[in-house]
Amino acid sequence: MNVKADRASATRESILATAERLFAEHGVHVVSNRHISEAAGQGNNAAVNYHFGTKADLVRAIVRKHAGPMERLRAELVEAIDGEGDLRDWVACLVRPSTSHLRELGAPTWFARFSAQVMTDPALRAIIAEESLSSPALARAVEGLNRYLDGLPPEVRAERLDMARQLMIHMTAERERALAEATATPRASWDDAGTGLIDAITGLLLAPVSGQDVS
DSSP, rough: OOOOHHHHHHHHHHHHHHHHHHHHHTTTTTSSHHHHHHHHTTSSHHHHHHHHOOOHHHHHHHHHHHHHHHHHHHHHHEEEEEEOOOOOHHHHHHHHHHHHHHHHHOOOOOOOHHHHHHSSSSSHHHHHHHHHOHHHHHHHHHHHHTTTTTTTTHHHHHHHHHHHHHHHHHHHHHHHHHTTOOOSSSSSSHHHHHHHHHHHHHHHHHSTTTOOOOO
């Protein structure tokens, strides 16, 4: 790789890291591409547009930057179960890749808060959904999970999986925010936080359905 290519790669990484931090702290629509370029130390205010195009393209690039490591972590978990896990094992396949990735990033991190901010916008939320659909390990985890949820009415299953998704997104974001502000957290580590989420989501999925027998 030549010097020009090295410089371009370093610029892209700087823009990605800066955009992720600013989006996490302030929200996606509040932060302009010009603001990102300036904060990343780029003399050219059009640097974001040049390297990434639209804001949606930039958001997608940030999502993909983290999706790779999390996909590898999830694939390892799914392979370890080898199709024989119980419900809690499959829930762990959904939770652990996120909490383990945040642990491995070291402090400080912004990805959990970035994800929570993106999920508030319907158009940008679709980007995360599209990237998730391209994950083979996630598809296998959801398939394994659904085998234990056959007794739930379809609408209840959809509702509870949405609840689980909201818990994962917002509880990790809240922990990340607390760590950034040096305030107390309910759990001592990301691994412990993952355990708490797995316990809670497993209980949520197994909760009785009012007025129906799903046993």
